[in-house]
Amino acid sequence: MKYDLVQDNIKMLYLASPRGFCAGVSRAVSIVELAIERFGTPIFVRKEIVHNACVVRELTKRGVVFVNELDDIKKYNLDADIQPTVIFSAHGVSPEVFKVAEYMDLRIVDATCPLVERVHKRAKKYAEDGYNILLIGHKEHEEVQGTLGVINSACGKVQVIERIEDIRNLELANPCKWLSQTTISYSDTLEIVHALTQKFPFLDGSAGLDICYATTNRQKATYELVKTVGKNGVVLVVGSKNSSNTLRLVENAAHLGVNALRLEDADAIDSKLIKTLADAKNIGITSGASVPEHLVEEIVQKIVDKFPNVKAQTITTTVENTHFALPKSLQQ
Numbered sequence: 389m390k391y392d393l394v395q396d397n398i399k400m401l402y403l404a405s406p407r408g409f410c411a412g413v414s415r416a417v418s419i420v421e422l423a424i425e426r427f428g429t430p431i432f433v434r435k436e437i438v439h440n441a442c443v444v445r446e447l448t449k450r451g452v453v454f455v456n457e458l459d460d461i462k463k464y465n466l467d468a469d470i471q472p473t474v475i476f477s478a479h480g481v482s483p484e485v486f487k488v489a490e491y492m493d494l495r496i497v498d499a500t501c502p503l504v505e506r507v508h509k510r511a512k513k514y515a516e517d518g519y520n521i522l523l524i525g526h527k528e529h530e531e532v533q534g535t536l537g538v539i540n541s542a543c544g545k546v547q548v549i550e551r552i553e554d555i556r557n558l559e560l561a562n563p564c565k566w567l568s569q570t571t572i573s574y575s576d577t578l579e580i581v582h583a584l585t586q587k588f589p590f591l592d593g594s595a596g597l598d599i600c601y602a603t604t605n606r607q608k609a610t611y612e613l614v615k616t617v618g619k620n621g622v623v624l625v626v627g628s629k630n631s632s633n634t635l636r637l638v639e640n641a642a643h644l645g646v647n648a649l650r651l652e653d654a655d656a657i658d659s660k661l662i663k664t665l666a667d668a669k670n671i672g673i674t675s676g677a678s679v680p681e682h683l684v685e686e687i688v689q690k691i692v693d694k695f696p697n698v699k700a701q702t703i704t705t706t707v708e709n710t711h712f713a714l715p716k717s718l719q720q
């Protein structure tokens with residue numbers, strides 16, 4: 389959907405660009421769709437393929453079964469002559485999970501984002517080279533769990549830093565390297581790294597920032613969006629509550645002083661939100677990297693229906709053209 393600038397004294401609806409699907413999410417969703425065609429259902433996906441409730445719901449309707457752990461596949465009493473297919477999510481898995489899948493004789497299709505794989509490669513090398521490793525990220529996030537698994541499999545020593553307060557009691561010996569989750573806040577991470585290098589001058593502050601292009605671009609776009617919307621406006625961030633990069637967009641926008649609200653989809657627009665939007669001069673909309681564009685379009689449509697005086701304009705900060713190749717097993 390394209391939105392054109394219309395002038396006049398009216399309520400403005402600004403849309404951040406880039407927003408929504410990144411190359412890693414696009415690839416992961418395509419992998420599941422192609423696997424359905426190639427191997428037929430049931431297709432099992434370990435964890436959510438990407439952190440978006442709508443994507444998971446739509447794929448479930450097409451016969452995909454989401455399981456929390458590989459063991460859950462055993463409950464499905466499949467014919468002995470069927471080799472079940474399991475897809476690993478875009479967030480990546482630890483080598484242990486691969487081993488279990490091989491032991492269970494599952495057909496493995498790996499949808500790990502290549503940018504997460506890149507972190508895994510570095511993590512493995514640092515562990516094998518005997519470095520103490522610091523991993524900046526959210527301990528419970530699947531990506532961090534996968535990276536920790538890679539380090540543990542290589543017998544590495546690792547500590548996770550979630551927030552700047554964790555540095556106070558941190559003890560660290562040289563040699564040390566650091567890594568980060570791909571979907572965390574760019575500005576918070578820079579603050580953490582600055583504090584780390586103050587406390588541990590032997591740490592190289594310039595190496596280890598693994599926040600991906602899509603997270604960075606969406607955070608920059610949200611920054612511009614907030615500036616445009618202004619402090620009396622409202623910024624709606626579309627995305628699921630377990631989507632790390634969506635939550636960071638909400639936090640970043642709120643930090644900049646705007647009323648920032650996360651929205652799952654158009655159904656979340658209730659009378660309370662309508663009142664909030666009615667009171668705002670400007671409305672901004674952005675979405676996390678796992679959000680299908682149709683969810684944004686449906687929200688925009690609902691707002692336009694409620695406020696006929698709304699005019700929309702896209703605020704573009706970067707044009708993205710990143711694409712990742714599909715796994716060989718699914719290429720034509």
Ligand code: SF4
Nearest residue numbers: 410412413501570600
């Ligand atoms: S947010 Fe970044 S790391 Fe995550 S899937 Fe998208 S491109 Fe890959």
